[in-house]
Amino acid sequence: MGNIRVIGPRGSGKTTYLAALAYQPIQPGSKTKNFKVQAINEDTRKLAEKAETLILEGGSLEPTGVLVKTIDDVPVYSFNIQIGTLFQKNQNINLAVRDYPGEIFDELELGLTNPIQTEFIDECLAKDVAGCLIMLTEWKKGTDRHYSRVLQRFIELMDNQGRISDLRLAVAMSKCERGELWPGRLDPETDLFNAHLPKSTKVLKEKIPSRNLNFYAISTFGVLGRNNPRPNRIEEWGTNGRNSVLREANRWRPYNLIAPLYWLSTGRRMRNEA
Structure with missing residues (x-):
């Protein structure tokens, strides 16, 4: 079982990404996928149900909360991913993924300021964790400086716990269905x-060995089609602020959800995005 952690700022789409991974929508008329995802535990099956009942109906998932007493209040989602190849036997990857609240990432620039934050980071950097998927989504003025400082602090904590040389980081630009991305x-x-x-990229490339660092683009909502690259996503204001929802449920086809997890778990890159 490969333990993977998913971290990133508030609003980067971490929970929706995992819900889409658990549900794996298939566009009618599309070719058969070369992978199959199975939800293993009850929390993951519930997440898949939320994707089907909420996202497909034009709703959005609640963000991962920070009002938790211990780290055990945040579920671990377990997946079995079967990867099919042309000339080799199918590969099976078992993953256990924890979705950390965005505040853990956003406030890291200030240091470890409370016991819960310390608990999250200690688990994130534990020796049984194969890698971290870091999801970033903004580049407005000042964001790159903030991200670079957070990443610098995260790398310092990696070094303190002896994980610089053996913890893989998959750094992903989420919501890449946006036209400019x-x-x-x-x-x-x-x-x-x-x-x-550029500042954040420089920090990562200077501090993390190249064998342990890869960059990805991810889109949980995808675009409307090969010949219609408009985002299959619209933004609405709800009780939790601005939320992203599906534009057309029957065209829901996420982009590149599997590839970063495959690399984090195996150290090998997939030939094609999945």
Whole structure:
């Protein structure tokens, strides 16, 4: 079982990403996928049900809360991912993924200021964790500076716990269905991170061994189609602020959800996005 942690700022789409992974919507008329995802535990099955009953009906998931007493109040989602290849036997990857509240990431720049935050980070950097998926989503003025400081602090904590040399980091630009990002998904390191978050990219590349660092583009909602690259997402204001919801449920086809998890678990890159 490969333990993976998902971290990132508030609003980066972590919980919705995991819900889509658990549910795995298939676009009618699409070719058979080369992977199959199975929800293993009850929390993961409930998350898949939320994707079906909420997201497909034009709703949005509640953000992962920070009003928790211990880390055990945040569920661990367990998946079995079967990867099919042309010339080899199918590969099975078992993953246990914890979705950390966005505040853990956002406030890291200030240091470990409370026991719950320390508990989260200690678990995130434990020796049985294969890697972390870091989901970033903004590049407005000042964001790159903030991200770079948070990442610098996170790397310092990695070093303190002896994880610099053996913890993989998959850094993903989420919500890449946006028109200004979609063309850059094919080379995210150059066209997304170097272009929009240069300070953060520099910090990562200077401190993390290249074998342990990869950049990805992820879109949980995807676009409307190959010949219609408009985002299959609209934004609405709800009780929790601005939320993203599906534009057309029958065209829901996420982009590149599996590839970063596959690399974090195995150290090998998938040939095609999945």
